[in-house]
Amino acid sequence: MARPDDERPDRISEAEHAVMEVLWARSPQTAAEVCAAVCEERDWSLPTVKTLLSRLVAKQAVATRPDGRRFLYSPLLSRADYLGGESRRLVDRLFGGRAAPLFAHLAQEEALSEDDLAEIEALLKELRQ
Amino acid sequence: MARPDDERPDRISEAEHAVMEVLWARSPQTAAEVCAAVCEERDWSLPTVKTLLSRLVAKQAVATRPDGRRFLYSPLLSRADYLGGESRRLVDRLFGGRAAPLFAHLAQEEALSEDDLAEIEALLKELRQ
DNA sequence: GCTTAATGTTTACAGGCGTAGTCGAATTGC
DNA sequence: GCAATTCGACTACGCCTGTAAACATTAAGC
Numbered sequence: 001m002a003r004p005d006d007e008r009p010d011r012i013s014e015a016e017h018a019v020m021e022v023l024w025a026r027s028p029q030t031a032a033e034v035c036a037a038v039c040e041e042r043d044w045s046l047p048t049v050k051t052l053l054s055r056l057v058a059k060q061a062v063a064t065r066p067d068g069r070r071f072l073y074s075p076l077l078s079r080a081d082y083l084g085g086e087s088r089r090l091v092d093r094l095f096g097g098r099a100a101p102l103f104a105h106l107a108q109e110e111a112l113s114e115d116d117l118a119e120i121e122a123l124l125k126e127l128r129q
Numbered sequence: 130m131a132r133p134d135d136e137r138p139d140r141i142s143e144a145e146h147a148v149m150e151v152l153w154a155r156s157p158q159t160a161a162e163v164c165a166a167v168c169e170e171r172d173w174s175l176p177t178v179k180t181l182l183s184r185l186v187a188k189q190a191v192a193t194r195p196d197g198r199r200f201l202y203s204p205l206l207s208r209a210d211y212l213g214g215e216s217r218r219l220v221d222r223l224f225g226g227r228a229a230p231l232f233a234h235l236a237q238e239e240a241l242s243e244d245d246l247a248e249i250e251a252l253l254k255e256l257r258q
Numbered sequence: 259g260c261t262t263a264a265t266g267t268t269t270a271c272a273g274g275c276g277t278a279g280t281c282g283a284a285t286t287g288c
Numbered sequence: 289g290c291a292a293t294t295c296g297a298c299t300a301c302g303c304c305t306g307t308a309a310a311c312a313t314t315a316a317g318c
Contacts, residue, residue, distance in 0.1 A: 015307085031266080044306090045307075047307080054266085069264075070264075087223070087231055099249070105213050106216055112256070115229070117256060123233055127236055127241070144275070175295095199294080199295055200295085
């Protein structure tokens with residue numbers, strides 16, 4: 001029996017996430033393009049970026065399509081899914097799955113801008129009706 | 130503000146966090162007590178727990194006080210500081226430091242219970258006045 | 259047809275993490 | 289006093305991650 005696409009979260013590391021961000025911003029891209037884009041923030045060599053891409057492909061977070069002699073990379077995992085998963089992981093692990101305490105902590109740290117408050121208020125109103 | 134240099138966050142790993150939780154719940158405790166408590170969730174051997182405690186001491190997240198032949202361990206890092214730091218890290222890394230998108234994601238995932246909403250609403254009201 | 263430049267694959271290596279065994283000193287029971 | 293127990297410290301080891309070099313292959317240019 002095949003274990004088809006069984007439960008395989010296969011965590012994406014922080015460095016890998018940086019690569020995903022540039023693919024989410026635009027895709028598909030070649031390895032060289034990804035490298036150029038990602039190097040605006042982190043100073044990585046091309047081999048490093050290629051390693052990260054390979055690992056992402058192995059984790060099935062990125063798909064490759066051959067384009068002549070090279071590959072074009074595009075994200076398989078959506079940004080929304082990634083963000084959702086990570087957020088939930090944090091909330092589960094640290095706050096027993098409840099978002100309110102998280103919110104309280106952010107508020108306490110003054111990590112909430114006036115805009116944030118307004119936006120959240122608006123979201124709340126929407127959810128409430 | 131007498132906090133000149135020596136600002137070294139020194140990330141606490143997930144396994145270490147489990148140990149911190151039992152120390153936050155009650156302290157001080159001996160290594161054996163910590164092990165008993167933590168083993169209700171994760172099935173670790175005593176040496177494993179001791180290693181984690183040592184690493185936490187090295188990271189200055191836990192303090193030791195000798196008690197006869199053994200040590201009593203207590204948290205140095207407060208739970209609030211830890212949660213605050215982790216939350217902020219996530220928000221910074223994934224949502225450009227803005228809490229509203231995080232909130233939106235949690236809402237979308239239906240990770241917000243009715244109680245959460247009520248609590249957050251109350252917090253908002255408090256922050257707003 | 260060769261050399262070269264581009265590109266993916268393999269291999270490497272240090273540091274952190276999860277997990278745990280062993281060692282040596284201190285303590286307690288007899 | 290001496291053996292058994294109890295601790296913390298040291299050591300170990302495999303996996304993952306960050307970072308990158310070396311290698312292989314292939315398309316392109318001369």
